[in-house]
Amino acid sequence: MIVKSLLTEKNPFNSTAELREWIERRNKEVTVQVKQIPFAEMDKWYSKEDGSLHHESGRFFSIIGIDVQTDYGYINHWRQPIINQPEVGYLGILTKEIDGILYCLMQAKIEPGNVNCVQISPTLQATKSNYSRVHSGKSPNYLEYFVNAKSENIILDQLQSEQGARFLRKRNRNIIIKVDEDIEVLPDFKWMTLGQIKELMHYDNLVNMDTRTVLSGLKISDYVSPLDDLKNISEYGKGWLLSSTTNHAYINMREHLSWLTNLKSKYDLHVKTCPINEMPGWIKNDMEIVREDGKFFKIIGVNVTISNREVSNWCQPLVQPMQDGICAFIVKKIHGIYHFLVQAKLECGNFDVMELAPTVQCLTGNAEKAVIKPLFYDYVINAPKCQVLIDALQSEEGGRFYHEQNRNLLIEADDDFPLDVPDNYTWMTLNQMYDFLKFNNYLNIQARSIISALNYK
Amino acid sequence: MIVKSLLTEKNPFNSTAELREWIERRNKEVTVQVKQIPFAEMDKWYSKEDGSLHHESGRFFSIIGIDVQTDYGYINHWRQPIINQPEVGYLGILTKEIDGILYCLMQAKIEPGNVNCVQISPTLQATKSNYSRVHSGKSPNYLEYFVNAKSENIILDQLQSEQGARFLRKRNRNIIIKVDEDIEVLPDFKWMTLGQIKELMHYDNLVNMDTRTVLSGLKISDYVSPLDDLKNISEYGKGWLLSSTTNHAYINMREHLSWLTNLKSKYDLHVKTCPINEMPGWIKNDMEIVREDGKFFKIIGVNVTISNREVSNWCQPLVQPMQDGICAFIVKKIHGIYHFLVQAKLECGNFDVMELAPTVQCLTGNAEKAVIKPLFYDYVINAPKCQVLIDALQSEEGGRFYHEQNRNLLIEADDDFPLDVPDNYTWMTLNQMYDFLKFNNYLNIQARSIISALNYK
Numbered sequence: 001m002i003v004k005s006l007l008t009e010k011n012p013f014n015s016t017a018e019l020r021e022w023i024e025r026r027n028k029e030v031t032v033q034v035k036q037i038p039f040a041e042m043d044k045w046y047s048k049e050d051g052s053l054h055h056e057s058g059r060f061f062s063i064i065g066i067d068v069q070t071d072y073g074y075i076n077h078w079r080q081p082i083i084n085q086p087e088v089g090y091l092g093i094l095t096k097e098i099d100g101i102l103y104c105l106m107q108a109k110i111e112p113g114n115v116n117c118v119q120i121s122p123t124l125q126a127t128k129s130n131y132s133r134v135h136s137g138k139s140p141n142y143l144e145y146f147v148n149a150k151s152e153n154i155i156l157d158q159l160q161s162e163q164g165a166r167f168l169r170k171r172n173r174n175i176i177i178k179v180d181e182d183i184e185v186l187p188d189f190k191w192m193t194l195g196q197i198k199e200l201m202h203y204d205n206l207v208n209m210d211t212r213t214v215l216s217g218l219k220i221s222d223y224v225s226p227l228d229d230l231k232n233i234s235e236y237g238k239g240w241l242l243s244s245t246t247n248h249a250y251i252n253m254r255e256h257l258s259w260l261t262n263l264k265s266k267y268d269l270h271v272k273t274c275p276i277n278e279m280p281g282w283i284k285n286d287m288e289i290v291r292e293d294g295k296f297f298k299i300i301g302v303n304v305t306i307s308n309r310e311v312s313n314w315c316q317p318l319v320q321p322m323q324d325g326i327c328a329f330i331v332k333k334i335h336g337i338y339h340f341l342v343q344a345k346l347e348c349g350n351f352d353v354m355e356l357a358p359t360v361q362c363l364t365g366n367a368e369k370a371v372i373k374p375l376f377y378d379y380v381i382n383a384p385k386c387q388v389l390i391d392a393l394q395s396e397e398g399g400r401f402y403h404e405q406n407r408n409l410l411i412e413a414d415d416d417f418p419l420d421v422p423d424n425y426t427w428m429t430l431n432q433m434y435d436f437l438k439f440n441n442y443l444n445i446q447a448r449s450i451i452s453a454l455n456y457k
Numbered sequence: 458m459i460v461k462s463l464l465t466e467k468n469p470f471n472s473t474a475e476l477r478e479w480i481e482r483r484n485k486e487v488t489v490q491v492k493q494i495p496f497a498e499m500d501k502w503y504s505k506e507d508g509s510l511h512h513e514s515g516r517f518f519s520i521i522g523i524d525v526q527t528d529y530g531y532i533n534h535w536r537q538p539i540i541n542q543p544e545v546g547y548l549g550i551l552t553k554e555i556d557g558i559l560y561c562l563m564q565a566k567i568e569p570g571n572v573n574c575v576q577i578s579p580t581l582q583a584t585k586s587n588y589s590r591v592h593s594g595k596s597p598n599y600l601e602y603f604v605n606a607k608s609e610n611i612i613l614d615q616l617q618s619e620q621g622a623r624f625l626r627k628r629n630r631n632i633i634i635k636v637d638e639d640i641e642v643l644p645d646f647k648w649m650t651l652g653q654i655k656e657l658m659h660y661d662n663l664v665n666m667d668t669r670t671v672l673s674g675l676k677i678s679d680y681v682s683p684l685d686d687l688k689n690i691s692e693y694g695k696g697w698l699l700s701s702t703t704n705h706a707y708i709n710m711r712e713h714l715s716w717l718t719n720l721k722s723k724y725d726l727h728v729k730t731c732p733i734n735e736m737p738g739w740i741k742n743d744m745e746i747v748r749e750d751g752k753f754f755k756i757i758g759v760n761v762t763i764s765n766r767e768v769s770n771w772c773q774p775l776v777q778p779m780q781d782g783i784c785a786f787i788v789k790k791i792h793g794i795y796h797f798l799v800q801a802k803l804e805c806g807n808f809d810v811m812e813l814a815p816t817v818q819c820l821t822g823n824a825e826k827a828v829i830k831p832l833f834y835d836y837v838i839n840a841p842k843c844q845v846l847i848d849a850l851q852s853e854e855g856g857r858f859y860h861e862q863n864r865n866l867l868i869e870a871d872d873d874f875p876l877d878v879p880d881n882y883t884w885m886t887l888n889q890m891y892d893f894l895k896f897n898n899y900l901n902i903q904a905r906s907i908i909s910a911l912n913y914k
Contacts, residue, residue: 088722157715159722173722257895258614264897265545265616265630352808352897438714439896440721440809 002155002223005102005194006456007232013103013191016199022190023118023206026108031307032117034318034402038286039301042315051276051284053299053317059129061085061400063289063299063317066168067274072267072346079279081289081299082168082349083319083400085127088159091210092124092146092175095155096183096191103191105142105183109208111398112304113318115405119208119395120200123189141186149177156217159440160448163396164347164355166297166319168271171351171440174214187309194218201453204393205405209449212394216448219434220456221245236389237456243338243430250334250419250427253435259426263344264353271348295366297321300402318402323365324393327446328380328409330359331389332417332427339427341376341413345444355444356436359425364407375422383411390453408450430454459612459680462559462651463913464689470560470648473656479647480575480663483565488764489574491775491859495743496758499772508733508741510756510774516586518542518857520746520756520774523625524731529724529803536736538746538756539625539806540776540857542584545616548667549581549603549632552612553640553648560648562599562640566665568855569761570775572862576665576852577657580646598643606634613674616897617905620853621804621812623754623776625728628808628897631671644766651675658910661850662862666906669851673905676891677913678702693846694913700795700887707791707876707884710892716883720801721810728805752823754778757859777859780822781850784903785837785866787816788846789874789884796884798833798870802901812901813893816882821864832879840868847910865907887911 009016039047044056053063064084069077094105109121126140155176162170185191192200197215201207221244224230233241276284282291290298300320305313330341345357362374390410395401421427428436433451436442443451466473496504501513510520521541526534551562566578583597612633619627642648649657654672658664678701681687690698733741739748747755757777762770787798802814819831847867852858878884885893890908893899900908 086727087725090722151712151715154711154715157711157718159718173718175718253895254611254614255608258608258611261614261616261630261632265547268544270543438710439893439899442896 001097001100001102002194002218003220003225003228003230004100006198006220007195007230008101008193009195009199011103011191011193011196016196019190019192019196019200020203020206023108023116023120026118026188027116029308030110030117031305032110032112033305034112035303036287036300037303037315039317040286042301042303042317045301045315045317051289060127063276064168065274065276065279066348067272068348069270070268070346070348072269079274079282080296080348081276081279081282083166083170084168085170086168087128089127089172090124090143090146090175091122091172091214092142092177093211093214094123094142094145094183095176095178096180097178098191101193102178103193104197105185105189106192106197106211108188108190110306110308111208112302112306112316113400113402113404114208114398115205115393115395115403119398120192120197120206120211121208122210122214125210145179146175146177153178153180156214158217158438160213160217160445161351161355161441162445164350164444166349166401168349169351170349172213174217176214176218195457198453198455198457201394202392205395207394209395209397209445212449212452213445216443216452217437219244233456239333239338240430240454240456244434246337246429246431248335248337249429249432250339253432256426256428256432260344260354263424267346267353269346269348269350269353294322296363302402319400319404320402321363321404323363325363325406326360326367326377326380326409327358327406327450328360328376328411329447329450330376330380330411330413330417332413334419334427337429339429340433341421342426342428342433342447344424344426347444351441356433356442356447357444358447358450361446375425380409380411387412387414390450392453394449406446406449408453410450410453458554458557458559459651459675460677460682460685460687461557463655463677464652464687465558465650466652466656468560468648468650468653473653476647476649476653476657477660477663480565480573480577483575483645484573486765487567487574488762489567489569490762490764491569492760493744493757494760494772496774497743499758499760499774502758502772502774508746517584520733521625522731522733522736523805524729525805526727527725527803527805529726536731536739537753537805538733538736538739540623540627541625542627543625544585546584546629547581547600547603547632548579548629548671549599549634550668550671551580551599551602551640552633552635553637554635555648558650559635560650561654562642562646563649563654563668565645565647567763567765568665569759569763569773570857570859570861571665571855572662572852572860576855577649577654577663577668578665579667579671582667602636603632603634610635610637613671615674615895617670617674617902618808618812618898619902621807621901623806623858625806626808627806629670631674633671633675652914655910655912655914658851659849662852664851666852666854666902669906669909670902673900673909674894676701690913696790696795697887697911697913701891703794703886703888705792705794706886706889707796710889713883713885713889717801717811720881724803724810726803726805726807726810751779753820759859775859776857776861778820778861780820782820782863783817783824783834783837783866784815784863784907785817785833785868786904786907787833787837787868787870787874789870791876791884794886796886797890798878799883799885799890799904801881804901808898813890813899813904814901815904815907818903832882837866837868844869844871847907849910851906863903863906865910867907867910
């Protein structure tokens with residue numbers, strides 16, 4: 001039923017065009033006003049003496065300073081602000097089988113930082129503050145289905161990391177459950193097939209990061225049975241399936257694990273908190289925490305007003321990037337099987353030193369200006385159209401990031417692309433990547449975002 | 458060759474009896490004098506104002522205070538001293554195939570805290586301080602073989618955790634390499650088969666923790682070929698092999714991962730450093746950092762003199778437990794296949810909140826006196842002899858711990874033992890446990906110690 005869901009956009013509830021119209025309409029109906037205000041005017045937020053920003057409840061998230069020391073890369077000691085939210089949130093998709101096809105109950109969710117105000121989101125996005133007993137308000141929609149899910153109804157249940165350069169060791173519980181009973185479809189929710197969600201990922205900033213990370217864990221080949229009608233599958237889809245099931249990898253798992261053990265042992269990462277007021281290269285004024293050279297990102301305080309069916313208004317800090325980024329995987333057929341060129345990347349907020357990242361992951365402006373460009377940057381930027389399998393702008397989480405988007409690229413290497421790659425890179429089949437993905441904190445969120453967009457149709 | 462090595466104690470270089478005599482002789486030849494001294498008299502060590510203990514080089518390890526908050530267990534907020542050593546060390550075994558049998562080059566190593574001064578240790582035990590370029594002295598024996606090992610000569614290469622109640626997120630690189638060239642066997646080293654090492658593990662405190670953790674990662678069934686002569690294998694050995702290869706588990710991996718994701722999401726663990734001088738329930742005097750109620754462990758300063766071929770002398774802090782501990786796995790055949798009763802256990806120094814632990818893991822005295830005894834404690838303590846498959850005292854690392862030993866038990870459950878177990882427990886086949894073991898920080902060191910002792914002969 002998962003495979004059928006993947007290979008069809010036929011949906012008696014909503015066609016793909018209707019879903020696009022729905023999001024467009026919701027975008028028109030909703031007014032989101034995000035006004036930058038001085039930190040001191042953020043209602044319910046305050047600055048501590050060291051410059052860090054906190055919610056008066058002590059919950060949600062805070063903006064703190066960290067001091068980073070590492071022997072990885074060109075810069076070995078720096079300080080920066082980071083989002084601190086030491087709790088595991090739920091990112092949950094509720095699904096139901098209807099006439100042999102799996103449908104996902106997706107939400108049109110408004111977030112203040114979204115490029116499009118409204119994006120397609122999981123059924124449930126809830127922080128521990130939201131769903132734990134400390135919270136006095138109404139519990140999030142559909143939460144009870146996830147909390148009470150029986151083991152046999154859990155399709156996927158993983159702890160996965162967020163952006164390591166922006167979050168301090170943040171993780172979420174990515175979960176997909178299947179319900180048997182009838183479900184009330186609330187106004188902002190609609191049933192979609194996996195094929196429809198994949199199709200919508202072709203458009204810029206329509207499917208949010210939380211949806212993408214949850215779906216990235218679904219290893220499609222696990223659900224293919226000999227009875228499945230695969231006539232709708234594309235040549236590429238067949239390629240992904242083969243790469244997901246093969247045991248004939250160019251480099252075996254023992255070697256990958258040893259490669260990663262070696263890198264994690266080789267590089268040190270020491271992170272400790274430091275005052276925001278004592279970060280060389282950064283200044284905090286009334287309005288923002290920003291670098292003197294204008295690079296990377298800044299922290300702003302905003303007043304958000306969302307006028308929808310009801311009006312809601314609140315204040316919060318947001319992270320605003322100074323430029324867009326790029327996340328690109330290079331894939332290459334080796335002995336007829338697709339292999340992904342994976343990078344082991346150290347980021348300061350990583351839970352476990354290094355995570356597996358796309359071939360290229362960097363900020364566009366920085367890379368263009370850099371004397372030494374990131375490896376493979378020119379290759380992916382200049383790839384001819386026939387080698388470009390995926391190319392879409394995708395947003396980061398709009399609850400924390402203001403208009404942050406990354407160009408997601410999947411590039412098929414040409415025949416002359418070398419198999420020998422630098423130390424921090426390796427070739428993996430999808431089967432191997434899913435093996436890592438099953439366990440916590442191996443594939444980073446940027447890698448997962450691209451994997452989730454692999455199309456089979 | 459690994460299987461042959463496992464099933465034989467025939468060793469043209471040294472019989473098992475000779476190895477035992479060798480260790481006994483080395484123990485007699487060596488005088489280890491460990492004298493408790495005031496912290497202030499520890500040469501090259503100093504106390505910071507907050508009471509923490511540091512080496513003047515800034516390297517090796519330090520003793521710091523931590524503040525722990527968690528919603529797991531009965532006590533939800535405490536402070537304690539802990540060993541801080543934020544670097545990855547090498548625990549390496551060098552092996553060589555001789556006449557179709559794999560031999561491990563093991564070392565008779567003296568550590569100040571060992572119950573027997575001399576224990577059987579890996580070829581290489583080196584901290585990053587030892588082997589990195591900051592060190593000015595001679596590099597450790599055989600280090601170059603590990604640093605220069607080619608990928609195809611690496612049998613195993615994993616990052617694994619140390620004791621989560623005593624070390625702050627400490628990990629070591631557990632590595633086994635195979636060399637083809639002839640190796641000079643230095644005076645304190647001897648070749649042993651895997652079967653011999655397993656046999657020696659039956660004796661109390663003879664095989665050190667570092668050896669046990671490295672060997673625990675070796676999934677024997679991976680090396681069994683149809684050509685192997687398995688006539689020496691015991692009924693239990695066959696049982697372990699079946700449990701290591703079967704896909705017919707009582708509970709599948711998807712369910713295990715979801716179970717662990719749920720527990721890791723459910724329980725919070727917040728650890729921050731705090732002054733040693735501000736730990737309620739603990740006092741630091743001139744001689745020790747100790748609890749007022751005398752429980753758990755204390756930190757002492759020692760002057761060590763080892764008289765051997767040469768005399769060496771140094772000072773260091775050691776952790777001294779106030780009592781012995783117990784680590785016990787219960788195993789049960791379910792549908793004819795051995796399953797281990799695994800506990801998800803939170804310890805304050807864990808890298809990732811919870812690790813998979815033995816069925817019972819506790820301090821003996823505390824458990825005996827406790828109003829509510831640890832689950833399954835009485836069962837494993839009172840098991841009749843016919844159910845006891847392993848029973849030996851095993852030491853913790855003598856470079857950090859003074860005379861710390863745990864009773865390692867493997868208990869076969871009786872037929873009436875229930876399959877339904879409490880929330881924090883689950884049944885796993887060896888195949889599943891090795892799946893977790895391959896990835897970092899899943900099986901804790903106590904669980905690995907017992908796994909390493911599984912005998913096939």
